[in-house]
Amino acid sequence: MKKYLITIVFFLTISKVEAQHINFPDMLSLVGAPTEQVVQFLTVGKRFQFVSSDMSMGYPINKYQNRWGDDGFRETIITGMGSVIEGGRKLHVLSYTTTSLAHINELIVQIRKYGYPLTFKGHDDTKNIRIYESDLYSVTVYLPFGKGGYYSVEVHEKQAVPLDY
Template sequence: MKKYLLMLPVMLLASLGIHAQTTKFTDLIYYASLKNSDVYDNIMQNNYFRQDYSIDVNGHEVEYFKNITGKPNTEKIEVGNYTKLYNGDILRTVHYTSTDPQHIINMIAQAKRFGLDLKFQGADEANNIYIYDNSFYAVSIYLRRDQTSGMVEIKQKEYLGIE
C-alpha cells in the first residue's frame, strides 16, 4: 500500500511535464480547404492558437499562428499560400511546424490512419522524409534527424474526375 501512495505523487509530478499536441492532422487537412478568414475563425474559436502575424506575399495574405497552450510557441500553422489554376480554382497549402518531435511523429501516425498512401520514406542530411499522397492531397512530413523539430506540408491537388 505504501508503494502505491508513493507512486501517486510521482505520477502527478511526471504528468505536469507532459503537454498535449494542440492540433490534429485532420484539422490541417480541413484548413487546406478553407479561405484564410475561415481558418482564422476556426483557430480563434478553439483558443489553442493566436495569430502571430500576417504578411502580403505576391498579392495574397499569408497568416501565421502559434500555439498559446501547453508549451507556448512550440507549434505554428501557416495558411494563405496557394496556386491559382488556369480555370480560376485555388489549390491551398498549409504548413505546420513543431519544435516537439513527438508532435511530428504523431502526425505521421495520423496521416497513416487518415488513409494516405506512403509514397516515399527516406532521409537527407538533415531530415527524415515521409511523403504521403491520395487523389486530393500531397503531404510531406519532415522530422529533423537530431529530433529537434519537424514540419508538415499539406497541398491540395487538382482532382481530375469524371463529370
C-alpha cells in the same frame, strides 16, 4: 482508498502534459478553408494566436503560433500559401511546424490511420522526407537529422481532374 486518491493526485500534479494542439483531420479541414474560418478555429477553438500576415500574389499568408505555456514546445501554422492553376482556382498549402518529435510521430500515425500510403521516402542534406498521398492531398513530412530542430508537415491540395460525360 485515500492512499490511492492521494497517489493519483500527486502524479497528476507533477506530470508534465504535452498536448498536441492540432491533429491531422484539423489540417485537412483547414487547408482550403476561408481565412475567417481558419482564424476562428485556431484562435478561439485551439491554443493559437495570430502572429502576422503577408500579402503574396494577392493572397494573405497568415502565421499562427501556440501560446507559450508550461508545455515548453512551439507550434506554428502557416495558411494561405499555394499556387493558382488555370481557371483561376488556387491550390492551397497548410504548413505545420513544431519542436516536438512526439507530435510529428503522432501526426504520422494519424496520416497512416486515415489511409494515406507512403509514396516517397528519402532525404536531402539536412532532413528526412516522407510523402503520403491520396487523390485530394499530398502530405509531406520533414524530419531533421539528429535531435532538436524543427519538424514539419505540409498538406498540399492536389488538382482534381474533372470527369467529362
